Amino acid sequence: MAVIKPSLAKGTRDFSPVEMEKRNYIFDTIKRVFTKYGYREIQTPSVENLQTLTGKYGDEGDKLIFKILNSGDYLAKVPMNLLEERASSPLIPHIAEKALRYDLTVPFARYVVMRQHELTLPFKRFQIQPVWRADRPQRGRYREFYQCDVDVVGSESLLNEAEFVLIYHEALANLGLNDFTIKLNNRKILTGIAEILGKPELIVDMTVAIDKLDKIGLDGVITELLDRGFSAADLEKLQPIIQLQGSNVEKLERLKQVLASSSAGLQGIDELETVLGYVEKLTGDAELLNRFIVIDITLARGLNYYTGCIFEVKTNEVSMGSIGGGGRYDDLTGMFGLKGLTGVGVSFGADRIYDVLEELGLFPESAAQSTNVLISNFDKLAELYALPLLQKLRKADIAAELYPTAAKLKKQMAYADAKKIPYVILIGEEEIQSGLLSLKNMQTGEQRKMDETALLMLLSSS
RNA sequence: GUGGGUAUAGCUCAGUUGGUUAGAGCACUAGAUUGUGGUUCUAGGGGUCGUCGGUUCGAGCCCGAUUAUCCACCCCA
Secondary structure, three states: OOOOOOOOOOOOOOOOHHHHHHHHHHHHHHHHHHHHOOOEEOOOOOEEEHHHHOOOOHHHHHHOOOEEOOOOOOOOOOOHHHHHHOOHHHHHHHHOOEEEOOOOHHHHHHHHHHOOOOOOOOEEEEEEEEEEOOOOOEOOEOOEEEEEEEEEEOOOOOHHHHHHHHHHHHHHHHOOOOOEEEEEEEHHHHHHHHHHOOOHHHHHHHHHHHOOHHHHHHHHHHHHHHHOOOOHHHHHHHHHHHOOOOOHHHHHHHHHHHOOOOHHHHHHHHHHHHHHHHHHHHHOOHHHHHHHEEEOOOOOOOOOOOOOEEEEEEEOOOOOOOOEEEEEEOOOOHHHOOOOOOEEEEEEEHHHHHHHHHHHOOOOHHHOOOOOEEEOOOOHHHHHHHHHHHHHHHHOOOOEEEOOOOOOHHHHHHHHHHOOOOEEEEOOHHHHHHOOEEEEEOOOOOEEEEOHHHHHHHHHOO
16 A cells, blocks of 8 residues: 555644643633533534535535545536536535534524424533534634534523623633723514615625725725615715714614614614623623624624624734624524524634634643653563552552663653652662652652652642 | 645754755764763764656756645634
């Protein structure tokens, strides 16, 4: 067999021990917060039926789903005309009936529908698993990445939305981030704005354009709106709305005036006010309410399915796409035949958070753990002497290893150093005879002799 | 899907107007030190200069194609 140059599939990464320790630090931190708010973990398969996923993410999204080629003679049953026409898209359902999951929300909706009879509502779940997208990789964008989703189904209460704000704030603060923005919007406000312009059918065009405000500027947005069918008169009404300034309360007051004639718009405003009210009652934290939370009516993510509040989190400390997002969808499970079940949830982008923490140097020293003590290996005799000690150390919950061969001591010390093992026990002829073992502290270089009992005591307290 | 950059040792990169046998730092191996790492000194291994073709007496360098990769747009975590 020919030797292949080793390489990774595009947009995927290996994780070294050090990287895994840092990743687990992120997962553990987020997980602790989820659990504290009453959410319980589930997992779903990496592979879903393609049918489950298609049509849920829009045309663009469908293209980004990784399809899995059927096994066996997958061309045998394909209609001949599709092959002759080389029609790729219609061919897909004939040659691929499975796909890798694209997000965690749709599999969760499927899970809820399949288990509707055993779930007690409201059902609060979190899920931390990889998802796959056939996107073109770039900074902060991978083809395989982890999402940390937390959702509740079967509860209309806006307390849930308020708690997601707290979850974001608490988890990100625990990770050491201190300058980030939790952007909030409500789909109903966007509906209201389109209504007062008299162009409710253009809501998607409107939001896609104004969403780009901070990227292409006001002039760019105006050009795009004109291209998408808005008139100069519409723009005069829109401009003050999209450039809304002031505190969150001021923005909402202003919107109330503008959207006075739209019941949907007013309801959206009311919902945001309720969420802010809950956050205030829960925390009384003025900084959270005025600095971290920003009402931003240009926020328009995932418009296809969100129906109420919309969330997005960005860090202001490094240049990076959003590190989290989410929202409410009134008919989460409708696509699988279970009507009238509302859901709301948010997601943390673990890989982007990793990149941010790395860039800011925010990983704590203790995120890296390794062996506590290495027993050196001089010769067969010393090895035999060391074996019972090795197990005693482990029984005392001390991470210990014996160097597996009688290599040169220099090599064994270098191994301990490379692995950042803080202690090395040296057992030679002299130590065996006296029963006093040499313990070397690799940080200070200090070396002392002591018996097993003293050794165990010292190591278990370190 | 659209646009731009890059490709030289395991890694990060130098390499002069095209001219002898392609270099450095880090990493690795060995020795200085037969029971001691992280510092120091010495020596050593390691290259199809991404690939294919063209120009030239001569190509790492110039030209074309191709592949890989990075960045940006669209969209997203």
